[in-house]
Amino acid sequence: MKRLLSFIVTVAVLTGVMVFSTPGLLDKVRLGLDLKGGFEILYQAEPMETGGALTHSSLQKTAESLEKRANALGTSEPEVTTEGTDRIRLKIAGVTNEAEVRKKMKEPAVLTFRSAAEGDAAGTYSKIELVGSDFVEGAAEVERDNLNQPVIGIKIKDKDKFAEITKRLLGRDLAIYLDDRLLSNPEVRAELTDGAASISGGYTLETARELADTINLGALPLKLTEKYSQSVGATLGKQSLDQTLLAGLVGSVIILLFMIGMYRSPGLLASFALILHTWLLILVFVIADFTLTLPGIAAFILGIGMAVDANIITNERIREEMRSGKSILSSVKSGNKISFRTVMDSNITTIIVASVMFAFGTGAVKGFALVLIVEIVLSIATNLYFSHWLLTLLVKSGKLSTPKHFGVKESEIRAL
């Protein structure tokens, strides 16, 4: 009686927890770009100048400033990760003005001070005097000039260098460029020794602020080229999600019905273990904050089909033991014991392959492999340990007393 009670309590409590928590959990699952829409770009980073160094810290720095740019554009939760030694992966979800964002992300935003070299036509300046790294980072701000017009103030790191330049260019133009766009070309009227300069050019407060932001976001330390890009419209993503979930639901229901029809009471327990397994998997996704992608869902669904194998192998073995004439309890005991080894061996080989995929894969492959590994580990816990335990409990309580409960006909049983 005690055993039956603990069986009922276990099942009831777990069912209750699952029913109440599932809707909330599902809402919290983080969906990948292929499911909610958005775009992903893989950049290959190169040093700005040929022969320059590409270090881990410069890659990290580039990734950080990409993230800053994405945030500045008001996108929700941009995800920027470095990959290998020279790659950066950028993921932005739910963007409507994709083209603009993409352009902004890549924009180098290099601020330069230039002067006219010999032979330059009037109004063009080709000699670079100061480059982005000569300016104090993040120091651009909106100021007002004598006439109360908004200007952008910038600071130069090396005051002496600036003093030298302004002295040399006294009476000539010092042009300020953002990338290849001429912002202003003021004439140097005095030697500037305080290391501060300002950009004027009839800006409104708003355009001045925008320009200051662009300058502050600064130049990316590395040159980026797009290696791979994927952009998914929100509707298409939702469609994929719905279709695939439906496929999973239909497949799972058929698998559950198959288990119950084939193995009766143990099949019912197996189905319960399988549902628990799926719930735990969702829980792991939420807690670990994994991103669920389309291949991830596919792994999820295939995993359900694979996880149930453990129960099929166990139940077939129990039936076999029963047919050989053993009592129900000893059939269940030896069935569980022997099948445990078989199931472990076959699961470990799958884990080996999934680990290799995880180690070698990128993007979607990695996501798929991760789901597969988590799923197998959970499956060992639920479909092996937990369902063996449940079955033993139920048999010991005396509730499963005839071979019929296991879908075994009396006529099939041989005398021992």
Added chain:
Amino acid sequence: MRFKKELDFVHLSKFFYVFSIVLTIMGLVFLAFLGLNYSVDFKAGSNVDTALSKNVTVEEVRSAIGGVGVPHEPSITMGEKRINIRYEQELNDNQSEALKAAITKLDDKASFEINTVDTEMAKELAKNAIYAVLISCLGIIVYVSIRFEWRFAVAAIVALMHDAFMVVAIFSIFRLEVDLTFIIAVLTIIGYSINDTIVIFDRIRENLRFGKQKTYEDLKVLVNKSVSQTLLRSIYTAFTVFIAAFFLLVLGGESIKMFSLAMVIGLLFGAYSSIFIASPLWLLLKKRQKPAVNNNPAKV
């Protein structure tokens, strides 16, 4: 459903060997002459997948996207409220925006998925996939050799390479598109198809403990017995995964269609090779070992 009369799997396997060898050769020929039908994942270019709210004709699409500014004609595949446009050349930002605008003119509810890959990247993906397959196999050989013996490991590897190759061969023969998810599918098949093989090998190992098998006949009987004892298990376990893969194929999202198809094919071959290829192959290897075991029977 139980089999009254035990089937002679070892004998039957001879026919299946022939079948598999013929298919392998066909696959090799197709691969050598036609190769695989690579998607943009493996070939530089852009792939544009569009979901529409109504059906349009190929001509409408072709004329609409004529002004995008790509020098070559893309290949266009129409589906139910869906268009797939594939360019051999990578689209730049302006071109993809122009393309989107052109199609949005046809249907303002259009939703896009645009994938662009450059060749270098794709080659790297393929290279990694091949490494992954080789290292996976190595891992499985080591594990199975430790848990069982090397003959089981060799037989298992042959069976699973067979499964993986069959999928590749069928994709080559029927010119089905090979994308990144195809690689995932093949790797999954390698990981999963060995499960059934392990179940049968486990049974052979167990049965080996019970009796002394002196002759090849004894071993053959043992293999047949082991296969038929685990036959239902093999079929059921393959069936449940098959169901999952099958519904993914029929109902699942468009971009994992090829993945699901590869899985379905691989699962069928996996179940087949576990039953008809792996165990008889082990027997073949074991047979060669026999003389070594009975080295000095005359003295007894």
